[in-house]
Amino acid sequence: MVDRPDVALDDLYREVVMDHHRRPRGRAPLGRVDATAHGFNPVCGDEVVIALALDGDRVTGVQVQGRGCAICTASGSMMAEMIPGHTAAEAEATAEAFRAVMHGAPAPAGAELGDLEALEGVRKFAVRVKCAMLPWVTLNDALKAWRGGSTEATSTTEAQEAER
């Protein structure tokens, strides 16, 4: 006897989210790697490793690895799809816009969140916001390391969120 649970669950796991979860993009290794970061969510143990290829200040490739829940995986998959072709500054602006939305603020004017909009429902599930943010705080770290001339960084969602 298996019935479909609450509709509220569908706010979290929208079709677009489930599609990214089931077929995550950006898993393939990159030809060259200019920056990497390892992100860790100490609340749940989830891990994300981001590798970036850059041409000048333009991101040309993103690889997302690690183990996370459906929300974390989908968020990372969306990132892998959106970010290539964007400059580092644009990628950081997207991360910031997404963070604002996850914390209940309206998306900044002009911000294009694309599939990330499907994650809006995560806001109703406070403990899951960090799941959605983990790939993005890790991306920020990779870019910060790259700007600083280093290629590697490690961060946690706790540290990142606390910094703000």
Add this chain to the structure above:
Amino acid sequence: MAVTASPVVGFDPRALRARFPILGRQVHGHPLVYLDNAATTQKPDTVLAALASYYTTSNANVHRGVHTLAEEATALYERCRARVAGFVNAPDERGVVIVRNATEAINLVARSWGATLAHGDEVLLSEMEHHSNLVPWIMLARERGVTLRHVPITADGRLDMGAFALLLSPRTRIVSLTAMSNVLGTINPIAEIAAAAHRVGAVMVVDGAQSVPHMPVDFQALGADFLAFSAHKMYGPTGVGFLVAKPELLERMEPVAGGGEMIREVRLDSATWNDIPHKFEAGTPNIADAAAFPAALDLLDEVGMPAVRAHERDLVGYALERLRSLGWLQIHGPAEADARGGLVSFVDPEIHPHDLAQVLDTRGIAVRAGHHCAQPLMRRLDVAATARASFGIYNDRDDVDALVDGLAAARNYFGLANK
């Protein structure tokens, strides 16, 4: 599959449930199925009443007043100490230090007894410890150059006793182990380990956070030197825990916090300490919650700890059987119910534990998902996280059935085949 009565004779979890007001509530339109008892248990009405009664009739500070309320508050606070001493068969109530929780109790030992250790001395722990029995020792190792050793676990989640025998040496000064793993459920052979520890001159510290609430624990029979546990995991209030110790060891230890209550005489630049256990209880303690805790012990005594253990052993046996029958779960810990306490950790290889717990929550089922404050163990098991169902005296087989139905529903929700 609806088996309602527990096979443990004379034990009716359904009847007990009526005494826990919170268990009457609904979650997302479903009756609450509370399976997170290893994190914290719910509180019976008698504990809630005792808490209210303390503040309504007896509230005062302890140990210093001569007025009636101060005398009553002191008596209630000290009654908690005496009840706890009796409950775990401590040699003497002077050996019961009232702290905030099991974590604080272990920290007290690590800081105070730990201060007698020197560079090259060893502390023996295990791979299955909770962070509360890892981090205090990591802090000690950093401060004093003490070496930490860890007993590995076997494939079925038990302590590797062969490795334990090899790791134990005359350099071992402290052995600190959980009596029951909060992730694997494994019940460890503490009495045997304590005897071995004593043969090399080490002291035995027991993390009883999971064992004391769920099975008979006799401090003296275990041969423990220190035993740490928390009231809130045994139907009592949050914010109260205990370090039970051999009084002669406490006598030799320095306090770790200074202030009121823990002193005998203070001058501007010197002080002498109060007697044990008070020298370890600086400042106004958590009087109200300590005063309320004996009501929880009354309930456990009424049921009887052997019956609690038999009931939870039955439930975990039933849960293992039903969870295995699903066919798609990885189940961690010993295969036999006799070797484990009333909890089971599992992973659906295709659904992250967080997502699983989220689906279960919409059905009113509370389980824990995450690393359970045991990150080294998660690494050893090669998982990021697990889901864990943990039982208490008010759970029954219907709760296990609800869990199993929920796990099947989760696969359905995520579009996965049931087998």
